[in-house]
Amino acid sequence: MAWDTYYRDSIAEVELTAIEYNIQQLKQRLEKETEICAVVKADAYGHGDVQVARAALKAGAKSLAVAILDEALKLRRAGIEAPILVMGWTRPQDAAVAAENDIALTVFQKDWLKDAVGFLGINALKLHLKMDTGMGRIGVRTVSELGEVLAVLAETPKFQLKALFTHFATADEGDSQYFNQQQERWDEMFSYFKRNWADDVEIHTSNSATSMRVPERMDHFVRFGISMYGLYPSPHVKRERPIDLKPAFSLSSRLIHVKKIKAGESISYGATYTTEKEEWIGTIPLGYADGWIRKLQGAEVLVDGKRQPIVGRICMDQFMIRLDQEYPIGTKVTLIGKQGDQEISADEIAEHLETINYEIPCMISQRVPRVFQEDGRTVEVRNSLL
């Protein structure tokens, strides 16, 4: 059981009002009929699965998507009744668990269907059929494979085909050549499908980048992930700014020790940093076990509205910064977020780490409590340790 408190001032604040704002911004851009499916896989990109799912549904999202069955089951256990899609591969022997909990699974292998049917009980299983139009990850790649899967589906009433979908590999880039190629493959497979399947099914082809940049697509719903959290899918889309977004995630701690150090003294493991003059050094109780990885040595944090550098190696549970002056114990330190007119964004951290912003909230570990807010007011705390 997670107690709704914590005993260390290193927390991730998740502004649920921002999530709602981002959903509303996208809604205004989409065609009226197009619904939003909130992608809450990977603990809602590290933000907090159940709380984000509830906020997204409240803001008008009609369904939820996750990567694996366990994530879907967690949402059901929390009492969430909205439609849920598992977008990854599920073991055929787990089809019954999905069906019992009214969770839709992704299918693309005919042998999977033949295996899974043997495990099903009385409940029918909802399925979304995945086309691989160029992502090269999962999905049927040809019309003949598609035909084989449809043939098995047609003879098995326990399977309910609900939707057809695909995923674009380059929707966040300026060059649209590969995107158009995927679109052509999709058109070809979809027209084959329409000729060979009598019932109407839903289609969904858009992630954040596609839904914001090509909002006029006739998707029944879009799979809204990264931008629901207030981050643009790439620097290119950030420059385009198709809609306004507010980041929901911030990370902060407090100074727990401040000391003046003489010139020529060293800091942390390996003594990789040596003071050049007399310096104020602050200690922050957060480290690589919290996801604040060692590669962040040399990055900056905000104290008193000013940027202050991380010095010396980051330890498992603590790291040090060079301060521009003395500060009292308990002074707030912002690692991701705003202080005054300064901001350290997930994009900036991603750039320092030579990765994408998606990775940043995902890498902040479960040891860091998630503090959920609405309009800056704390409404819930999730501490996975207690």
Ligand SMILES: *Cc1c(COP(=O)(O)O)cnc(C)c1O
């Ligand atoms: C993660 C994922 C999404 C969401 O992508 P974003 O770029 O975060 O919007 C959509 N579809 C699939 C299949 C995914 O795996």
